[in-house]
Amino acid sequence: MSDSNQMMDDQKSQADIQKEHARYIKPLGDWKRSHNCGALSLADDGREVCLMGWVQYRRDHGGLIFVDLRDRDGLTQVVFSPEIAPEAHRDAHVLRSEYVLAIRGRVRPRPEGMRNPNLATGEIEVVVLDWKLLNTAKTPPFPVEDRSDAGENLRLAWRYLDLRRPRMANNLRLRHRIVQAVRSYLNELDFLEVETPILTKSTPEGARDFLVPSRLNQGQFYALPQSPQQFKQMLMMSGVDRYYQVARCFRDEDLRADRQPEFTQVDIEMSFVDEDQVMSMAEGLMARVFHDAMNIDLPLPFPRLTWEEAMRDYGVDKPDTRFDLRLRDVTACVAGSGFKLFASAPLVKALRVPQGGTLSRKEIDDLTEFVKIYGAQGLAWIKIHESEWQSPIAKFLSEGERAALTRELGLEPGDIVFFQAGEPGMVNAALGNLRVRLGQQMNLIPENAWNFLWVTDFPLFEYSEEEQRYVACHHPFTAVQEASRETMTSDRANARARAYDMVLNGNEVGGGSIRIHTPEDQYRMFEALGFSDESARAQFGYFIQALEYGTPPHGGIAFGLDRVAMLLTGSSSIRDVIAFPKTQKATCLLTDAPDTVSARQLRELGLRLRETPAANPGTDSGQEAKTE
């Protein structure tokens, strides 16, 4: 036996210790919890209580032993004292992090000078009279506490431990409160909560579907819903009148910090309404959510911006209005410029940043790299000094152009101006995203600001380069505005939809529209999208038919619950407000889904794989350690 093995024998292994400690485990018996761990205060002085929870920290002084007992509501310090309860004190040395215990004891004020102002229960402590070890625990792979900055792969692989952390527990609780506020508001307004199918029919438009093979109908597939859109409209046809659902939705597309393959939508539809009624209902809903979940009163109504105004001033269709930088169209100012890039571009826009002249060359280089993400070739800039313009492009600009830019942009010494020239899509994306980045970088965004706004008058169609045709901007059931009604098939680029998005601090949190409710209009829409009547009937026949049996005018909206919860909890990802989220590769590190299935399961479904995948290609994300 080597020296190192010799040493290891001297050191007790985790398994040995746990085994030894397991002898102390007792059944709950007739013990009943009297309070949670965040409940007690000086008002409970002298009370006999029974607490149950997890060991957060143990401070063993040899004599006195302090344990911070944690449950989802907070921490309470419990004291094992050899003088007051020698029996109880005797075995308390076995306690370790995350052990589960029940204590009976007496509440008492902490001695003068020993209060802990950082703890909600810091005025008191509970002297243990009797206790039971309910369970032991292995040492957790990362500390169960807010300040632990464990990697996300670990957190996801051990999600049940991650969720014990106060921050995550509070996220779950706030999400619950949001949903309760939604339900209570909509219930008061006489909405019916109706569930729609999870196993449904694949639709050709929109995102990629998740498919489920049918055993009873081999060769056929269900699709998981991308949203309950058609069902909620059919509920309007059913006379349900006012519907909502906290609906799980599925889209098989790539993930982002704010996008998961399955997510939750607060889905709402109303009959006999116009845009304004839906929007004011939605504003009231948000106000209720903020009031009930955050104790914040939102000013109503929310400001509105047309899509054109949003794109013009902010470059994006979800402007962050917490700070006031705006884009300006300066195409005319530089139309005849000696700077060919400007003179020949279909669109030139500028972003003036007051006091931005302090940006260093390095910072400007980083910003240049940043806009290249959006297809920009580079980033032109001018620093405005008292006596001169400092800029790589200054020499190209005539006196007249300088005067025009100064007037148009209101330039002042100390400013920096960024320019982008080219196709409108690229120009807006580059400068719009640059604007947001500068807002963050230069600390222009106030804390605790909740800037809601509506973006309205969206285009009905957008051109898809990939498909070489116009596709629905929102979805193919969106009604066209009266003004575009006649021209929607001839001038698709300029048709406007009766659609609206709710935006919060630069995030799209909801979107909806007034829907098409006559078969004639629905056929016109499919025609404009390039569907023949036959193919429209083949793919949406049941839906068009339903429109033929007395469909009321209707419209609705859907909120991204995960995004709302993310913003309200100040989280940087919706993963932090979803109990068991997927990784960027859409896997679950906790359960190891997706996974291969048995040959028998495939046979029953009438499926055969083209290639046999290697069973579970090796992972090293902490799974191996877990799989014992």
Add this chain to the structure above:
RNA sequence: GGAGCGGUAGUUAAGACGGUUAUAACGCCGGCCUGUCACGCCGGAGGCCGAGGGUUCGAGUCCCUUCCGCUCCGCCA
């Protein structure tokens, strides 16, 4: 499909231009400790440097491949 960042004790990180035995903090184990609260003090264990291949006398470090996590572009009606 593409771009970028990361992967080193249980955890979080450090490791100049390739050079002895790979550091630190926390955690863990043992001992001491009656007012701590991220307790303190003393001692100790703990590593296939994500995986595979290559270059080299020598690789955590350089090269190639690959896996995993994250951010973003595309995509997401």
